Amino acid sequence: MSKRRPYVRSMDGWWKKNPYFIEYMIHESTALFVAAYAFILLVGLVRLGQGEAAWSGWLDALKSPLSLTCHVVFLVAILYHTYTWFKIMPITMPPIIVGGKRVGPEVITGSGLLAALVASLVLLGLVWRLAL
Amino acid sequence: MSENLKIIEIEVLRYHPESDREPHLEVYKVPFTDDMSVLQGAQYIKDNFDGSLTFRWSCRMAICGSCGMMINGIPKLSCETFLRDYHPNRIRIEALAHFPIEKDLVVDLSGFIEKLESIQPYIIPKEPRSLEQGEYLQSPQQFNDYIQFTSCINCTLCYAACPQFGLNPDFIGPAAIALLHRYNMDSRDGAAEERMELVASEEGVFNCSAVGYCSVVCPKHVDPANAVNINKTNAAKDYFLRFLSPKGGSK
Numbered sequence: 001m002s003k004r005r006p007y008v009r010s011m012d013g014w015w016k017k018n019p020y021f022i023e024y025m026i027h028e029s030t031a032l033f034v035a036a037y038a039f040i041l042l043v044g045l046v047r048l049g050q051g052e053a054a055w056s057g058w059l060d061a062l063k064s065p066l067s068l069t070c071h072v073v074f075l076v077a078i079l080y081h082t083y084t085w086f087k088i089m090p091i092t093m094p095p096i097i098v099g100g101k102r103v104g105p106e107v108i109t110g111s112g113l114l115a116a117l118v119a120s121l122v123l124l125g126l127v128w129r130l131a132l
Numbered sequence: 133m134s135e136n137l138k139i140i141e142i143e144v145l146r147y148h149p150e151s152d153r154e155p156h157l158e159v160y161k162v163p164f165t166d167d168m169s170v171l172q173g174a175q176y177i178k179d180n181f182d183g184s185l186t187f188r189w190s191c192r193m194a195i196c197g198s199c200g201m202m203i204n205g206i207p208k209l210s211c212e213t214f215l216r217d218y219h220p221n222r223i224r225i226e227a228l229a230h231f232p233i234e235k236d237l238v239v240d241l242s243g244f245i246e247k248l249e250s251i252q253p254y255i256i257p258k259e260p261r262s263l264e265q266g267e268y269l270q271s272p273q274q275f276n277d278y279i280q281f282t283s284c285i286n287c288t289l290c291y292a293a294c295p296q297f298g299l300n301p302d303f304i305g306p307a308a309i310a311l312l313h314r315y316n317m318d319s320r321d322g323a324a325e326e327r328m329e330l331v332a333s334e335e336g337v338f339n340c341s342a343v344g345y346c347s348v349v350c351p352k353h354v355d356p357a358n359a360v361n362i363n364k365t366n367a368a369k370d371y372f373l374r375f376l377s378p379k380g381g382s383k
């Protein structure tokens with residue numbers, strides 16, 4: 001009879017066992033903030049469809065201290081999500097060859113972050129002009 | 133013992149299938165010199181304290197891939213990890229995570245071997261080729277397409293770094309998918325469609341949630357996470373192509 005008795009270790013709390021996994025979990029959970037913010041904007045759209053009073057109500061709600069605090073929290077979470085998202089982007093893409101050389105991961109991450117920054121600034125600029 | 137010999141405490145996760153219900157830690161005080169690897173630390177324990185301590189090794193030069201273990205919780209090749217980098221702290225060595233422990237630091241790799249077989253790790257030519265046609269020619273570019281994925285030494289550190297494999301042991305996992313990708317990317321091979329069934333299966337690439345730690349711990353810079361994620365795109369393309377053309381991707 002076989003004396004083998006392979007021992008299978010539990011996976012409970014696996015993500016707490018390595019700083020890398022903790023960062024991964026934070027990254028994944030900040031996606032919830034991205035979703036929450038999209039939801040707030042969606043509510044705004046619905047309120048807009050319901051007429052002026054509903055729309056102004058939504059705008060007022062945005063100005064409340066609670067909402068402002070939430071927005072700061074969302075901003076931090078979304079910034080972190082953006083950063084870690086572009087950090088793992090190089091491993092998710094086929095190699096990009098420029099001039100016979102493979103583009104390095106730093107360049108890919110850097111370009112992604114730059115694109116996010118430029119897109120945000122353009123959007124901010126547009127909204128700013130509309131608000132004036 | 134010479135005076136400049138330092139002592140390091142090595143804590144080892146021991147498990148004996150015949151006498152232990154579960155693994156337990158044992159501490160050994162090991163004298164070491166600056167050129168001693170963690171593997172040599174384990175060998176010192178085996179030679180001087182407990183001959184029953186069981187672990188795998190062969191080349192002791194980061195080539196054979198057999199000496200992987202968790203070193204302070206991080207999957208590493210013990211032959212290229214040095215005791216001096218941990219001294220004066222205690223060092224803990226355990227069997228590679230996510231695999232069943234066979235005995236002490238030895239894990240059961242049979243599942244991994246089956247996965248390696250399942251991806252058809254050999255060149256399946258596009259069409260039969262006669263001797264008269266001569267050898268295959270490959271451009272440096274075609275060679276570059278796959279060479280990185282040939283460097284794998286089957287150390288399975290990437291599996292010990294992959295929580296998705298830990299949660300679902302059926303997941304084909306990083307190294308086997310990297311090897312699959314190696315053959316798919318080879319200009320001499322024509323079996324990418326055949327392998328697609330496995331890539332897109334329940335055990336396939338979509339188990340991966342892009343944690344990315346496998347590529348961090350890989351001692352040979354294979355970047356298995358890259359192979360897995362490129363094949364997610366390939367599988368998605370294949371899926372949609374089936375709607376577009378009557379022949380479509382794979383079956």
Ligand code: SF4
Nearest residue numbers: 284285287288290350
């Ligand atoms: S891909 Fe890297 S970490 Fe994984 S088995 Fe191969 S050499 Fe080891």
Ligand code: FES
Nearest residue numbers: 192196197199211
């Ligand atoms: S003993 Fe061969 S890789 Fe460490």
